[in-house]
Amino acid sequence: MITAIKKIMVIAAALVLVSWADNRGDVEQAAQKITSINAEFTQTKKMELLARPLVSTGKFYYRQPGSLRWEYTSPVQSVLMLHSGSLHRYIKTRQGFVEDDTAKLKSMAVVLTEITSWFRGTFDANPDFEARLQASPSKAIILTPKSPGLKKIISSIELQLSDRPGVIHRVVIREGEKNLTILEFRNIGINAEIQEELFTQL
Amino acid sequence: MGRLAFIPLLLLLIISCTGMPSIRDESPERRERILARCRETSISRSCRFVHSIEADLQGNRKGFVIGISVADPASRTLESAIMSLEGIVLFQARYARTVSVSRAIDLFSSPSFAQSMMKDIALIFFAPENPPTAIGSSAEGSTCRFATGEETLDIIWHPDGSWKKILYRNGKRVRSISALSINERGFPAEIELEARGDYRYTLYLKLISAEYTTAGASAGKKPLSNNSRMLYSIHAG
Numbered sequence: 001m002i003t004a005i006k007k008i009m010v011i012a013a014a015l016v017l018v019s020w021a022d023n024r025g026d027v028e029q030a031a032q033k034i035t036s037i038n039a040e041f042t043q044t045k046k047m048e049l050l051a052r053p054l055v056s057t058g059k060f061y062y063r064q065p066g067s068l069r070w071e072y073t074s075p076v077q078s079v080l081m082l083h084s085g086s087l088h089r090y091i092k093t094r095q096g097f098v099e100d101d102t103a104k105l106k107s108m109a110v111v112l113t114e115i116t117s118w119f120r121g122t123f124d125a126n127p128d129f130e131a132r133l134q135a136s137p138s139k140a141i142i143l144t145p146k147s148p149g150l151k152k153i154i155s156s157i158e159l160q161l162s163d164r165p166g167v168i169h170r171v172v173i174r175e176g177e178k179n180l181t182i183l184e185f186r187n188i189g190i191n192a193e194i195q196e197e198l199f200t201q202l
Numbered sequence: 203m204g205r206l207a208f209i210p211l212l213l214l215l216i217i218s219c220t221g222m223p224s225i226r227d228e229s230p231e232r233r234e235r236i237l238a239r240c241r242e243t244s245i246s247r248s249c250r251f252v253h254s255i256e257a258d259l260q261g262n263r264k265g266f267v268i269g270i271s272v273a274d275p276a277s278r279t280l281e282s283a284i285m286s287l288e289g290i291v292l293f294q295a296r297y298a299r300t301v302s303v304s305r306a307i308d309l310f311s312s313p314s315f316a317q318s319m320m321k322d323i324a325l326i327f328f329a330p331e332n333p334p335t336a337i338g339s340s341a342e343g344s345t346c347r348f349a350t351g352e353e354t355l356d357i358i359w360h361p362d363g364s365w366k367k368i369l370y371r372n373g374k375r376v377r378s379i380s381a382l383s384i385n386e387r388g389f390p391a392e393i394e395l396e397a398r399g400d401y402r403y404t405l406y407l408k409l410i411s412a413e414y415t416t417a418g419a420s421a422g423k424k425p426l427s428n429n430s431r432m433l434y435s436i437h438a439g
Contacts (some may be wrong), residue, residue, distance in 0.1 A: 045289040049270050075410050076254045078287055090268045101263040181289035
């Protein structure tokens with residue numbers, strides 16, 4: 001549910017934005033025309049303990065209404081599949097691909113379920129987050145956790161919007177002041193046919 | 203009767219496989235060489251390591267995470283974090299005699315986990331604080347033994363550069379750490395840790411990156427106890 005403050009912010013943002021992301025409704029409408037997305041991504045982890053960011057690369061596939069394949073190709077090969085509400089992750093080990101039980105961790109499920117919601121253009125489906133549209137320095141949807149439990153894990157999630165309607169090109173997940181994960185997407189394909197096997201098989 | 207006589211022999215064999223092996227004395231020159239090699243199994247300068255970690259846990263469960271550790275042997279301080287492959291930090295703590303936990307979520311929130319994990323990391327990277335109580339050869343290989351109180355640590359090195367650390371408590375093996383391969387920079391590229399006792403697990407660590415850090419960039423840089431985000435602190439024991 002959109003609160004009064006969020007409504008005011010959306011209206012304020014709508015007055016200054018001129019592109020497709022003129023307001024939350026436009027963002028959601030554009031995203032709803034998307035039936036599938038595939039892209040390559042680079043994940044950059046920054047935290048004080050790391051002298052240099054830890055960079056992971058991979059590719060992902062999303063298909064309406066809630067199927068996701070999130071695949072890392074380096075430094076650790078893994079495939080995470082979310083399909084029909086069921087979440088599985090497989091990791092490449094010395095014995096080949098094996099299933100990871102920690103994929104059932106609550107924090108992981110929260111982030112991945114959110115990702116599929118964002119691709120549907122639904123930014124306030126999860127009552128645990130408050131969503132607002134940011135106009136500058138870049139157009140973005142800012143998600144802030146409401147529940148104290150989730151606040152311990154994530155401070156905010158910033159979905160930076162591309163000029164291409166319905167596309168998020170960068171996600172910044174902040175866990176603390178100097179602890180953040182940046183996901184950047186490239187070679188984005190929209191509404192291509194994606195076979196179901198990609199969400200159910202390695 | 204003949205079969206009954208075999209039982210004590212079998213028990214002796216089982217005990218010899220799990221208990222501490224005896225150490226055969228060597229010449230002073232040979233002991234010096236063994237001690238020098240034993241020292242090489244622990245870090246001598248502050249280092250930062252990033253590993254992928256494969257955990258085999260009780261109940262036939264498997265887990266995969268990424269571990270980051272900054273270890274400073276001079277101050278014997280450690281700062282470590284565990285994060286998911288997706289980059290979410292699940293656990294972060296500092297070890298300096300006491301374990302100070304700044305972040306712990308989901309399965310990683312138990313104080314006993316924090317204590318056990320930081321002690322495991324210290325055992326992997328740090329040399330024992332006390333001098334060896336025996337140096338020589340055992341059934342495992344060239345061995346340096348460090349006995350303090352109820353705990354005894356054997357460091358065993360092999361001619362191919364690989365090494366093993368075995369920790370015994372009251373004569374029973376509780377930890378076994380094997381450096382399976384050593385890279386060209388002298389860092390173990392793969393480490394396997396086997397924990398025995400009340401809670402059994404095996405960790406397989408594969409090195410992603412290793413680098414020396416300046417002392418100021420090490421875990422000893424700033425006391426976490428001044429950090430308002432610290433969750434709890436426990437004595438490392």
